[in-house]
Amino acid sequence: MYLPSFQYLAPKDTGELASLLSDHGDKARILSGGTDLLVQMKSPGLRPDFVIDISGLDELSGINFDAKTGLVIGSAAKLDDIMEMPVVKEKYFALWQSIETIGARQIRTMGSLGGNICNASPAADTPPALVALSAEVSIAGAKGDRVMPVEEFIRGNRQTALKKGEYLKSITLPVPEKNSGSAYHHFRVRGGMEIAMVAVAVQVVLEKNNKTIKDASIALGVVGPTPIRADDAAKILVGQKPSEDLLQTVSQACADISKPIDDFRASAEYRKEILQVLVEEAFDEAYIQVAGDSK
Amino acid sequence: MKQVVQLNINDSPYEVMVAPNETLADVVRRKLGMTGTKLGCEQGDCGACTILIDGRSHLSCITLAVASEGKEIVTIEGLEKDGKLDPIQQAILEKQGVQCGICTPGVIMSAKGLLNENPEPSHAEIVVGMSGNLCRCTGYEKIFDAVEAVAAGEYDDEKTSQAGAE
Amino acid sequence: MDQDSAYTREQIREFDIVGKSVPRVEGYDKVTGRAEFTDDIDLHGMTYAKVYCSPVAHGIIKKIDAGKAENYPGVLAVMTGKDCPKPYSVNNLLPTETALAVEKVVYFGEGIVAVAAINEQIASEALELVDVDIEELEPIVTAQEAENSPDNLIHDFAKNNTNHTAEQHFGDVDDALAKADVVVEETFYTSSVNGGFIEPQSVVADYDPGKDKITVYNCNQLPHMLQHTISKTIDMPVDDIRVIIPNVGGGFGGKSEATPSVLTACFLSRKIGRPVKLTYGRDESLYQNKGRHACHLSLKLGFNKDGTIQALDLSVLLDGGAHSGWGFVVLWFIAALTHLPYKVRNIRYDGRRVYTNKPTPGAQRSFGGVQARTAVESCFDMAAEKLGINPYELRMINAVETGYKCPSVVEVRHAEFKKCLESVAERSDFVNKWGKLPRGRGIGMAAGHYSSGGAFLLYNSSRAHSTANIRVDTEAGATVFCGVTDIGQGSTTVMSQIACEVFGIPMRKVNFICQDTLLSPMDNGTMDSRATYGAGHAVKNAALDARQKIFAVAAAHLGVRAEQLQCKEERISSIYDDNRFIGFWEAVSLHQDVKGTIFGTGDYTPPQPRGDYDGKIIGPSPAFGFTAQIAEVDVNLRTGQVKVLKYYEATDCGKAVNPASVEGQVEGGVAMGLGQALIEEIVVDRKGRVLNPNLHDYKIPTTMDMPEMDTVIVDGYDPTSAYGGKEVGEAPTGPVCAAIMNAVYDAVGVRLTELPITPEKVFRAMRGQHSRGLELETTTIGFANAKIRSV
Ligand SMILES: Cc1cc2nc3c(=O)[nH]c(=O)nc-3n(C[C@H](O)[C@H](O)[C@H](O)COP(=O)(O)OP(=O)(O)OC[C@H]3O[C@@H](n4cnc5c(N)ncnc54)[C@H](O)[C@@H]3O)c2cc1C
Ligand code: FES
């Protein structure tokens, strides 16, 4: 299985990266960990003339937490390195869980968060978590930087908001409010090395009483071409104390807006059923992180 | 365009002419004759091509050779030192974590990477940590046994590297 | 015949090397990367071939334009089906397979054009310049469609697309069913799965123009059969073809036939006079398949109130894919396997195998066994419930024992099957748990058996099934020449252990030369779990033959009668006086002084039972291995997902020559069954395209899919075997699906009858809905060949 021929470019810094991208435009593809790009290039279809390797750029590999700005992750930061930051597990549990489930150890060692987002696969694990955690991406280009929420960045199946000459610089996750918790739950058929069939990420913020829900966000994964922010469903939770009925209403509302595909892996109908289970489970786990064991 | 690349493999410098589209697996197997690294799928799904880059497990079938300059690469050929097996090799051999052997180099390099990151993994951590390596022969039981034995220090000062059966 | 009369049964139990978990003799090479597999071979002047795969499953080739490819710099030869049109098949039964498609394409991914070039990249690039026009025909993608499309024939000679049919009737099934107190009846579907060996098939063909001979390196289980297939298709005498089998990266039956790539490489190598390497990608490996037959089964079992089984009525429809393969054997083997491991006297079997435009299945590990066990063991549990008898008891009531004679000529010369059942039941506390676990938790039992090599093999049956030669001298130690092929199961180690035991020498003194038709004597190969039993006999006989010659010298030297000598710890001594001894190698040296190097030879052919009924040549075996298994599962009541928590197994393989290897066979065999039960299936769409030709979507179990395993080898010794051992390679895979299906029933009260048991199927069954069938029009998967013009 040979890769098609291309020219390999390894910029020394982001300045050079920007100029290479503007020189080569559509003929170039960025290579980070390569776990998506090289696999795709081995199948017919994707044949860039230039491959621009960003994996050596320290400027894009940092992972920094600041109590004010939040967590800033360079687009080329490795999935494993992100998981190993204690603050990620502590404050952004949904993201941690979504990374933990990606591929296997080798894939997490090689793959980057930026790659997972830019690849824009409907089945990618981190985007739903990032959406639920209200993450924003910074895009760098000749005309300066742009910032937008992850759900706007991912435009469709394998489509992003990146324009010619632009690249993804970093991902910023705001500091979660006090009394908040988050979780990412996914469903898969094989125990390991498996992409999700359906996925859900939930973030909840509770009032001081640790019971009433102050705010919530829900993101649905693999049930449409892009992650779906289920804001209307999440709103149902606000001001309420959780109950089985409430959660069923919410999960039903999520199922109603989902648009899963029907393929040989599972039917759309079944995916919707699973989606509801995951909404409830993810909510439970996020809620328990703050409220303790009792609903 | 081919270029000369300096690769540091198993503590030795290699100067190789490679094209950008050659994977590290292709280069070690075809250009350097180190065929211990195996290919089962060539797209990241099976782990047979696992090698260490800077101490961590990587899939050489989806790693570019040109991008591997300046890194410390270890293949299965690099584990045995002066005719003495690495503990994990010894354990896989003795516990019969090897049958047909096609997955074995990848399994060993993956276990090596796992133990580098976590020298005393629990059983559950071994199960998760080895999930990127498919083995069709063993059902994994004896591979778990071997990694556990190494983690438990059972092979710490293993002197025998004899293939010997006795 | 066991000539080793000096050993009494008691002595046998204290072997020096037999019965020890000796590490693999080739293990050191495997853990260091030294072990050479076919794709690792690099020969002087090597060239590389690639194959253009058909983008359609059924069609007429209108035109092939390979001119541009031929002129592409670096290309050495281009080949199409017309260059090598002779069809082949296993044992020449309905040969239809060819090196490359001739005029017609009959399955997706079938090779149409091959290119040999100076390197792989050039070969791949040249293929992109090939233009093929195919007129697409309506593909046949289910077995039912095949039978009901009289005007759409995949092969012109096969009416209704029928490949083979089989019928057998013993006793009077109708009468027995009418009289039975309880009759259970169910239909099942067992899915199409692939061997999933991690090494994709690879071949190096090296034609020697000087000698007009060819050497072929190929990961194949049956080198001697391969020789014949090559001989026939490329028109060369058998003895001009040397087949060498390097290390084989898993076979499981899937590598027991010639792949078209072997013939392609041979043809190309002869054409250009240089070695040609052709290694399949994972996609091609899945298109070639030779995995397990998908099978529709319809089964009726009749029992008396006391639980004794009265009748078994089975009809099956096998989805045969595009070619014959081992299909004939699989079809009859299902019949043979239903006779055991229970004492049923009235048996009727009706089987059909049909062609479809799908990857051809073959003889995958426990072939016929998974299909038969899935149906029979499920129906046993259904009957147990109706009868009010615990499923364990019901199996015990009907279990076969040593000496049982089936209504066919099949005879069980040794069985510890009941011990297997007892062992798993006791360890898992089955009787107390079954039917009593909380909803969502379940426990299920199933059992099975397998033959240790057929008494008759489909090919070369008339000859000795195994031959071994041994050379003993002080220059090389003991060197065994034997045709058995180690595909990872450990036959090289086990055969070496047997030779060591006879000579009383350590493993390092034995060399094992096998897997090379020039050096190793004829052997029927690694299939049908025959290696340890069949080749083991031959090696032991050869060693005894050589030892007799050494004993003659030692006897004269010691003044002890040869029959009173024994070999132990590299010494030959009197069984009555250990102080009267001579060193083993000293005796060998004495022999060499006078008569030269010692050669011993031995062979083995199983007893040939007689009988007169259709299919009589498939089923009889000199020995059967048995297994009993129990699965404990958790079924998620909301999603239908089944998780196997714990797996108990007990094996009767006679004496375990190498216990760790036996455990390895069981654990790997169970893992393969578990994959088929839950996650594996080759998925083909309406157009016959394989939707999952990669290891991401064709899912074999990972570490995270395996339950905790508890396996036991029950005490046993088959006196008919070389050192008491018999098969273990296949039996353990057979009952796994059924054990899990029975456990799911125990957990949630629904009986799944269609594999694999996906979460969605369980979910639907729990809601009383039917699972959906094949209704796939489109797909989201990118095809390897999407770039190729599809007409
Ligand atoms: C065996 C296997 C299992 C996998 N399992 C999972 C799984 O379970 N879940 C999951 O979500 N994914 C999975 N993946 C996919 C993949 O590993 C992840 O998406 C990974 O995060 C990609 O990161 P990367 O750095 O390797 O990306 P690359 O392959 O380097 O890049 C991916 C894409 O993003 C573009 N890109 C990368 N960085 C930038 C940037 N900074 N700016 C602009 N464009 C950029 C590239 O051009 C390319 O198109 C799996 C892959 C394999 C091979
Ligand atoms: S060959 Fe690299 S993962 Fe399979």
Ligand code: FES
């Ligand atoms: S030992 Fe054969 S695949 Fe692992």
